[in-house]
Amino acid sequence: MTNLITEIESGRDINTLSNSEMIKLSKDIRELLVEIVHANGDAGHLASSLGAVEITLALHRIFKTPEDKILWDVGHQAYVHKILTGRLDRMSTLRQEGGLSGFPDRRESDHDAFGVGHAGTALSASTGYVLGRDLQKQDYSVVAVVGDGALTAGMSFEALNHLGDIGGNVIVILNDNEMSISPNVGAMNRNVNRMRVSPAYRDFKIELKKFVTQLPAGDRLWDEWRRLKRVPRELVVQSGFWDHLGFDYYGPIDGHDIEILESTLKSVKHFTGKPVLIHALTRKGYGVEEAEADPVKSHSGTYWLKSPISPENKKRTYSEVFGDSIGKICETNEKVVVITPAMLEGSGLTNLKKQFPNRVIDVGIAEQHAVTTAAGLAASGMKPVVAIYSTFLQRGFDSVIHDVVVQKLPVIFAIDRAGLVGEDGRTHQGFADISYLRCLPDMIVAAPSDDEELSALLNLATDHDGPFAIRYPRGAAVTEISGLTNRSLDIGKGTVLRSGSDLALIGIGSVIPDCLEVAEEFAKRNLSVAVVNARFAKPLDSELITQIAKETKGVITVEDNSLIGGFGEGVLSLLSELRMGEKFLGAIGIPDMIVEHGTQSQQRKICKIDTEGIFEQVERFIM
Template structure:
């Protein structure tokens, strides 16, 4: 029975499973029942915590089959990205904590090495599993105490070039390892299911080297025209007839496609491969995202990411707010700019919903490009567009843009191409934790010659920064903004381009000046209110630009105050470091001027609410207040 007293879903078999070894004594029929219970438990848990639902529901049977056949943790099951790992966590000793997912002190929403020996490799971004599994494989070959390595990678993650780099290397090495390609782009039509059943029977009976010819013999089972997914089915069939040519050319034995929801197919196939495989094998499974839960199945994204929801209806429980999300503000602002300039185009890397470009594509479909999980290509593709005379807006999460950094340097910055970077999810993002925190973009973008780097203090400022980027043609320009809802400020009718490298004064004060960069400005203003009650009212300014710096503003703040504090939602090496370098060059420290920089600490902060994360980082209003008092030498009793 579930640990939640309000959840009456009976799970008698699952209740007996503490670790994957408990699956070894179950019959195949019992494993099917277990899969049903595991799906129900996953749905129940995510309804209470929110999180990534559809991906996990799509691999329930596959998770059961892998743990029933292989011997984790000696065998290393590497889940690509990790969105789909909730069922895996339930089966690997973490069921009692599954309702703490993505909460402070609770389970991570991704695989995490420090959390369990059953998570051999941490994830949070895609296309890494095959590389890691190849590393485990060669570790075994060199004497490490490890067994088989099994990478489970989605078809979307296979669009990342790193996956093919890894397959090329693994195929060259020729050592025994397994890659499960979890293909959920097409629903499994009955004809394809019949094909899969036929292939599976052959797989369980024939030597591994005969699988290619067996696949060829199955072609005649499919009627023409196909009932569902005709184009993809034909392409898939062509691949079968050729023995999975692409994968085989990379050195893998190709097996599939197989129905990833049918344990009668999965179990004998995996057992056969475990017993007979001698080299690298790719297993092509067909699954349905959100499988077994109608509200998830009916959503276009298969219930990829969800807030807490009603178990019966699937309706999400979101807190009401009058403020728009930053992502929505960006999308609407870009649409307005595109209406005025036909050269504006949008580019994203498999995140059209998350970046708001899906909304842009609805208005300008020919001017919007989703390149798949391929950030490097997205950046250089944008560079090519800019070189052709277009005005590309490359919208990528901060943490994912890190993958395209080499291309930002060589293909954009050196050539001074006017690519506009819309950097979403800047700063600490909450439940997704360290893997998705936008901590480093200020530093790695502002270090590049010729790069203009902005940060919006609120949603109105974001509107103006989109307009600024649209109007700027002298080189690359970037603007960052956080996840979630805005501040609820009054919104302008349209964006007005800002003067490059110029900040703004927010409030005049005395003794101490606080120069804020980004959305910590709201906390700075709260701190100022508390300080005013003490008779200390610091000057507040919004930098707007990390590069170029508003040196006139900085000079004024230094001349009129005895101390300056910079604050930003980024790591050391960013905005505050640039200000400190400028002040040092000006020699202001030689005369006793006081300077402090409040940045994210030199550690990866675990998942919690954004408020808790910023408190842990020492960057909320009370801590800003304390920093001012400390700098002025004001003794304050510690809070209880």
């Protein structure tokens, strides 16, 4: 680590550095970021922070946090901000239990103006800061750093419209690297600010073509001109879209040139009466050759420094099982279409996209749009599958109700990262999906205990004429738990995995292996514990649950969802309706708390839904 970095305790410490020293500092910070992420087990958002080094340095030279407010959209790119705001000595704890969050966090530092983890929030939060500042007659700057990927989020445009309407004094930096996690999609991202909506641009292009094509070799000249299409666009169109929204537009500028960034920020810092947008062109992974070459892989780590895993030792993830399984379904069912909101790689769909480019649709960071698009596809006669993380499905909940459930449309929700997700922490936990889906009429809610069950549930969902949600966890897929002898399942039917006469553990999803281990431990103490794989949180297998309750002294439910509104509450309600409520001994699941970042095993231990925690709670319930 260099002396320049070690001497930095706040953004104020870089104010006296020369331009050459700032360039060296940028290089040193990039080397440090690679070291930190690699030493941390390659758990971290590397490429985004590499691409935002100069923007962050320039911001902290011109603005003074925490007095001035810098809001980061998504927060992937905020590692340098953490280094410059007194957290350098804790960067080695990034995304670890008890350590620094991988995202801006108001509890962690006063310099983090707004907590974040999802895309599209910074502009709306900035609007709130602008209104609050002006109502309280305070004086500070508000800056929102927004990636171009976040512009596919509808809330971003709602905020832009509002800011332009009120003339809010805010500076928006558009960090345009043409990529969020997966490459950005949609007309908004192909053009960003260069939209072909200006009549002046169209008239200019028509007249220009007339003039050029009348020259000797004019057609060839015109073809050359079209290959240089950015030139005429940048002459006329660049600010047109933003002008219509009420913004003063500056750019595009080189987002890796600190001098240009600083001079631009200085010139607009004290503008009043109109919001300002600075369009900065950057490269994700900038300054590290391997990260620039593959920004998708380096999004979450130093992939080029990882030790290769031999194919025989590599376990398939649930995401990969989903991708492979839905791929086989697509081969035999031409009606199946897969939709994902900017999560092709994360959802295991990369290969399927290559195989069926027209039937795997990435709609960008637009979860509500993804769900309603799926509803429209279903209404048209197709069989849509929405591949989405649990934490992001929350953003499309209104569409799930209004556009899918109310019309009872056959949309399949493949919900990845359900339960506890690990290092991404509090903003990404998938702890609530059973709760908010179980209450919806006609919604099927299922969770597999292993890889074969996930495949079987997908086949079952494809044949179902109504909404169907399948939730599964992040990480390596469990094998040989469900005992499926074929791929046929029935909706609302569970199975007994282990017989017992004293007590029954009724589990669903990823906790089933732990339930089996707990039952084995109790067997050593001469307690006979049955284990039931419920498979479905809705509809419940009332026949099986009733039978197992009668045959044992009581039942305990186990899940990796919130206890509030979860699977356990459903079983309790069922037994109470049957006047068998006394047979319900307790529910084990995620307690009423926000679970912080750490490994999945650490989080399961904290929530007491690992083997040891389940055993301890069962003991408490039966004593």
